[in-house]
Structures are given as structure tokens and as C-alpha cells.
Amino acid sequence: MNIQFKKGVLEICVLSVLAHKDCYGYELVSEISKRIDISEGTIYPLLHRLKDEGYVTTYLQESAGGPPRKYYRLTESGRKEEHEQRDEWMRFAASVNALLEGKNDAAE
């Protein structure tokens, strides 16, 4: 698939997964790469940017039989951003689908 497509939606994917539950990095990366084929390493810089922008915070939590893991959690403003981007995406995807399926004359 077109790399630009994937790049553009990666942020909303990360926000959306985190809206369901807090994740440690590996978990989040697996969750996304299960569905989208992207180089997994690019998700970490994205997480750092989201942290800089105040959309996510991190905390350490013990894991069963291993060193503590770094968890990512959505902040209040992150939740708001997730909502906004989700709405925007849904509208956009619906419009594109309608166009591709040739329903554009229905709007007349």
C-alpha cells in the first residue's frame, strides 16, 4: 500500500489504540503492525512527539518475570484530539468511499 497513506493515518491509529487501553510500546506496536504493514520503529518517534505535544504520558509498571515496562497513557487533551481526528477521518473516509463507488451523483 502507498506509504503516504500509512504515514498519514499512523497518528490516529496510535491515539485510537491508546483510547481503548494503556499500552507498553511493544504491545502498541504489535497491535498496529498486526493490521498495517509499517516499519515498527517509526512508532516510537511518533510516541515521543505525542508526548511532547501533551497527548500522552508515560509511567513504569512491573511486569510478570521481567523488568518494569514503560506504559503510554492518553491525557485529557489526547482524548479530545483522538475524538477530533476520528471524526475527521470518518467523514473523510466516507466521502472518499462514496466517490470511489461512484455515488457522487447522489448529492445532486
Add this chain to the structure above:
Amino acid sequence: MLQNEQEYIRILKTRLEGTLPKDELDDILSDYTEHFSIGKANGRTDEELWRSLGSPEDIAREIRVMHLVKKAENVRSCRNIFHAVVATLGLGLFNLVFVLAPFILLIMMLLVFFLLGMMVTFFGFAGIVYSLLQLIGVSAFSVWYSPIAGVFISTGMMTTGLLVVIGNYYLARFFYLVCIRYLKWNISVITGTESAP
């Protein structure tokens, strides 16, 4: 080259050292270390994890650009914006046209305006001095209709020149902000570090 965790972390570290502050670098490296250790605990090999993460050189380049643009945004200086632009250029050929060309054009424009403003200011100032010298009878050669008119015209010239220079300063500030936004947009859209086929 051995494709294992140590090598991956080493490449990231050497490429980012000197650009990122120590705490930020450690934070980023710990993410990748954790990724490798959990992946290996789940039965994946070093090579597999390396391949699905993508090349460490690309990742480092992306992190570098993000950091430099953030820095240029927070501390405005010619040096910082220059570094940010150069780092963005390193992301790919596409950027050469879309970042460098407008950037150079803008800088040239600002420079030309600045020089023009300075020139008009200088001639205005020289005109004032000359007219005053004429008024007190030091210089006989008359440039303008009268020395008094000369003083007024020159003062007008000098103020216009200064206004151009000041306006240029605000224009430069505005372009700086636009430039940052443009670089950020570039990062979110163009950094195409896809997993190696």
C-alpha cells in the same frame, strides 16, 4: 554486519549523540531496548525484530529532524532554522525541491529588501548631512532646489528606508514561523521509512 540488538542500539546512539540531550537520548534508546527484550522473550530473533523495526539509520534521521525542528521552534535563531532545514533535506530527494528552493528564495528576498532599505536609509542620511553643510555654507554645489527642501526630502528618504528595514524584520519573523510549520508538515507527511522489502 551483525543484525542484533546491540548493533541497532549502537547505531541509533552514535547517530543521535550530540544532537539530542542525554536524558532524551536515554529515553528513546530505552524504548528500543525494551522492544528488543520483550520481542525476544516472545520468541522472535534479533534479525526478525531488526527487520520489522526498519533501518536504524532511517529512524535516527527521523528523530534528528523532529528534534531540530522542535529546537528551531522554541529558540529562534538563524543557526537553528538552518540546521532544521538541512536535516529535513536529508530525508530525501523530494525535499530538495520542496524545501530548499522556497527557502533560498525567501532568504534572497529578505536580503534584497534589507539591502534596499539600508541603501535608502544611508542615502537619506547622507542627504541630510550634505544639505545641512550647504545651509551653513560649507558646500556650494546644490543637489536640490534649495538646501531646506533637501533636508526634508532626505529625512523622508531616511525614514522610508528605516521603515523598510523594520518591516523586513517582521517579515523575516513571519517567514520563520511559516518555515517551521512547513517543516513540521514535511515530517508528518514525507518521512517515508517503510520496512525494507
